Amino acid sequence: MSRARPRSRLCIIGLLLTVAVTACSADDDTPDPAPDATASGPAATPAVPEPADVTPEPTPDTYGSLASLLPDNFDATTIALGVPPEDMRSPRYLDVADDTVDGALPDLVRAAADLLGLDTKPHDFEQGDELNEAYLDGLPAVYLLVASPRNFPVDHADMVGFTQYENRFLLAGGVSIGDDPADLCGLEIGRYDGEHASRGSAGYLAEIEGLCQANGDPIELVTYTPGEDDTIDEVIAGNVDAIPAGELAGITTIDEHPELDWGGPLTGLSTSTFIVGQDHGLADALAAAIDELATSGQYAQIMDRHGLPSLPPPEPLVNVVED
Numbered sequence: 001m002s003r004a005r006p007r008s009r010l011c012i013i014g015l016l017l018t019v020a021v022t023a024c025s026a027d028d029d030t031p032d033p034a035p036d037a038t039a040s041g042p043a044a045t046p047a048v049p050e051p052a053d054v055t056p057e058p059t060p061d062t063y064g065s066l067a068s069l070l071p072d073n074f075d076a077t078t079i080a081l082g083v084p085p086e087d088m089r090s091p092r093y094l095d096v097a098d099d100t101v102d103g104a105l106p107d108l109v110r111a112a113a114d115l116l117g118l119d120t121k122p123h124d125f126e127q128g129d130e131l132n133e134a135y136l137d138g139l140p141a142v143y144l145l146v147a148s149p150r151n152f153p154v155d156h157a158d159m160v161g162f163t164q165y166e167n168r169f170l171l172a173g174g175v176s177i178g179d180d181p182a183d184l185c186g187l188e189i190g191r192y193d194g195e196h197a198s199r200g201s202a203g204y205l206a207e208i209e210g211l212c213q214a215n216g217d218p219i220e221l222v223t224y225t226p227g228e229d230d231t232i233d234e235v236i237a238g239n240v241d242a243i244p245a246g247e248l249a250g251i252t253t254i255d256e257h258p259e260l261d262w263g264g265p266l267t268g269l270s271t272s273t274f275i276v277g278q279d280h281g282l283a284d285a286l287a288a289a290i291d292e293l294a295t296s297g298q299y300a301q302i303m304d305r306h307g308l309p310s311l312p313p314p315e316p317l318v319n320v321v322e323d
Helices: 104-115 199-214 231-236 247-256 283-296 298-305
Strands: 078-083 095-097 100-102 119-124 139-147 157-171 188-192 220-224 242-246 261-277
Touching: 078 104, 100 104, 104 119, 104 139, 104 283, 104 298, 119 139, 157 231, 157 247, 157 283, 188 199, 188 231, 199 242, 199 261, 220 231, 231 242, 231 247, 242 247, 242 261, 247 261, 283 298
Parallel strands: 078 119, 078 139, 188 220, 188 242
Antiparallel strands: 095 100, 139 261, 157 242, 157 261
C-alpha cells in the first residue's frame, strides 16, 4: 500500500481542522464553485429527497469475501455515499438523474463495498460541508467527489486512488509527434495558467521551452483560464497544435473526435481519487477492494459499461501525493 505525506501545495484546500468542499480533478479542470450567498433573514429550507441508490444485488460468491480487511473496531454494516451538488460533480464519473446515483465512481465504490460485506446509502452534502467529517447521518462516509491528490490535507481525511494514467499530449488533426521531447519544437501548445496547471506539467513545458529555444525552433505557449476557455475545445478547433492531457481524457475525446491523436513524450502520471472519512479507517480496505476488482476483471467491466477505458492503479493507493 503506497502512502506518502502531503507537501505544501493544496489542490483541495483545507484550513486547520476544517476542509472546505473544493476539488480539482486530475483530468477535469472545473473552476471552484462560488460561495453560497448569506440570507438576510431566516428562511424555510425546502425538503430535498435524497438520491436513490442503484446498488446491484450482492454477488453470492464474492459478497463479503474481503470483510477480514475491515478494521477490528469497524461495526457498521452500511456506508454513506456522499453525493456532491451538481456543480461539483465530475460528469465523466458521476451522474444523478431522477434521484438515482449512477456512474463509474459510485459503481466502483458499491462493488468494493460489496466485497467488504457492506451496503451503501446515498447522502447529499452541500458546499460548505466539511469533507473531513468521517460520518454522514451516523454512517461511515465515502465522498463521491473526484479529486487530484496534489497535497490534500490527509491529517483529517484520506484519499483513495481509483484510476491512474499517463500524461502526454492531445494532438490536433494532422499533427503527429513521437516520444522525443524535441518533437514538440515548433508547435503551438495550449495550457492552463499557472494557478490551474499541475506543477509537473508546468515544469515540463518550461524545460521544453528552453530546449526548443536552444535548438532554434521555439515552441509557442498559449495560456488559457478555466471557466473562460477549455483547452480541449481549442485543440479540437485547431487553434493550437497540442495540449497536455491525461490518457483518460485523450481516449474519451478521440472517441468523439477521431481526427485527433494522443501521444508525444511522457510528462508524468496522474491519479484520480475519492475522499474517505478518516476516523473509521475504511480507506485501506476500500483501496484493497478496488485492487481486487481490477484483478478479477470487474473493474474493466464497470468502466466499459460507462464508456471509459480501464486504467486501474497498479496497486492499492491511499494518500499518494503528486507533484
